[in-house]
Amino acid sequence: MEAGIIGGGAMGLLYAAFLSRRHKITLYTNTEEQAAEINEKGAALLKEGVPGIHRFQASAQREYKEELLIITVKQFQLEPVLSVLASLRGRTLLFLQNGMSHVNALDQLTGHSIYTGTVSHGVSRESLREIRLNGIGQTVYAPFPEGMNSRLIQMLDSGDFPFVFQNDWYPVLAQKLLVNACINPLTGLLNVKNGELVENPRYFTMLKQVFEEVFPVLDLEDEHAHWKKVQEICSNTALNTSSMLQDLHNGRNTEIDSMTGYLLGQADEKGMYLPVTAFLYEAIKGLERDCRRRGKA
Ligand SMILES: NC(=O)C1=CN([C@@H]2O[C@H](COP(=O)(O)OP(=O)(O)OC[C@H]3O[C@@H](n4cnc5c(N)ncnc54)[C@H](OP(=O)(O)O)[C@@H]3O)[C@@H](O)[C@H]2O)C=CC1
Ligand SMILES: CC(C)(CO)C(=O)C(=O)O
Structure with missing residues (x-):
């Protein structure tokens, strides 16, 4: 399956590294510089100091082509992403921000299947292409405001990188x-x-x-x-x-x-x-x- 991840920070790099093992991933970065580094050298996942190199496509373009898009920018960086998404139709969108202020903005977004989620992975970014993994948790996601489970998100689930569905986004x-x-x-x-x-x-x-x-x-x-x-x-x-x-x-x-x-x-x-x-x-x-x-x- 093809999926796009918007935001090349700690979380975006983590999702791209894990999901690219089974899926064709494009990571949408904020800068050309970061996209070029990742395309040239791959992304490095550091765990106890040992780098594992992961290869996937990175792009600083704002043309999100994939049917499934995972949004990993911070809450205060959402506005420009939302304005591009508002011009698209028929995508499955998974928002992984902490906090809750984005919920008001998601109410305005129409024509997509929207999911919100929380993440309990612990990861920090060391450089444009390196992240340090402190612990793997899970992604819990739910339809927003309501709906069914997504076939596309279910396909991301794996034993060592779990996606767990819940019916109700609020709790x-x-x-x-x-x-x-x-x-x-x-x-x-x-x-x-x-x-x-x-x-x-x-x-x-x-x-x-x-x-x-x-x-x-x-x-x-x-x-x-x-x-x-x-x-x-x-x-x-x-x-x-x-x-x-x-x-x-x-x-x-x-x-x-x-x-x-x-x-x-x-x-x-x-x-x-x-x-x-x-x-x-x-x-x-x-x-x-x-x-x-x-x-x-
Ligand atoms: N890190 C963690 O362990 C956890 C994080 N979270 C949540 O996940 C979300 C992301 O966190 P995290 O990855 O740590 O944050 P980061 O700041 O590391 O990553 C956000 C990334 O998005 C990039 N970005 C900003 N705007 C755009 C845009 N328009 N297009 C493409 N990329 C863009 C930023 O670029 P630039 O650097 O140039 O600004 C940055 O690289 C947050 O809401 C956080 O609370 C939740 C649980 C754990
Ligand atoms: C759960 C906690 C507090 C873990 O550090 C976290 O989500 C954060 O730091 O943002």
Whole structure:
């Protein structure tokens, strides 16, 4: 099968490397420079320092030809991609962004079969063509706003790179958002790895404060189970530098608006006041500005 992956970052390179073992993949990059490097040398997946080279087509063109397109740009990079997709028809689109602000934009996109998903793979980008794999998880996807499972996405599923179908998109995205809204801004502000949030009793108190504020906004069931899950993810990813802290370290924009910013907007609509979350939002926006100005944290 032919599939296109839009966005040549950590996630896009990971999906291209794994899926190109069985499918004809085109990776749509942001720059000609990156496409040329990948076409010349292939993409390298580093695991415990050993590079595995993966070959697939890369292109900086914005003409997405494939019936199945997987979108792996960050939330704040979606706009130009969505305007190209709005001019196309009849594609199967899988959006893998963290956070939830893209959901409003997807409502406007017509003429396609749309799926949203969450990803629990851990990967970071080392260069234009190299990624470091910290752990393989799974892709959980669901039709948006509703529909059936996609034959094309099912074809991507494999034992060592699973795609798991769910009927209802909301709990899939909301659960991930809850986790990210608790872990990402705190690790960003405190400049600590994920595990510190459960190991340091003071940070643990802060984690609980954020959880208790944001949980009611999301209308999810079983608060106790979700609180346990947040703690488990901190422990299971104890040595991870969260994506938000990585972005701050690299002087890049973070996804705070699509996570904490989105939740504050929802809370506002419901007449709820989230002082701790609002404080975290301002802190990360301030750090973002500072780190961008300095180039790096
Ligand atoms: N990395 C991870 O482990 C995880 C990531 N995610 C989510 O997946 C999404 C992607 O994350 P990640 O891969 O880490 O982010 P990256 O910033 O590494 O990748 C995004 C890539 O998209 C490129 N891009 C931007 N605009 C366009 C465009 N119009 N056309 C083609 N390419 C474009 C960017 O190019 P440029 O660099 O030039 O801006 C960049 O290479 C995020 O929402 C993230 O939250 C979820 C779970 C885990
Ligand atoms: C789950 C978590 C917090 C793992 O680091 C993540 O998704 C992120 O860093 O964005």
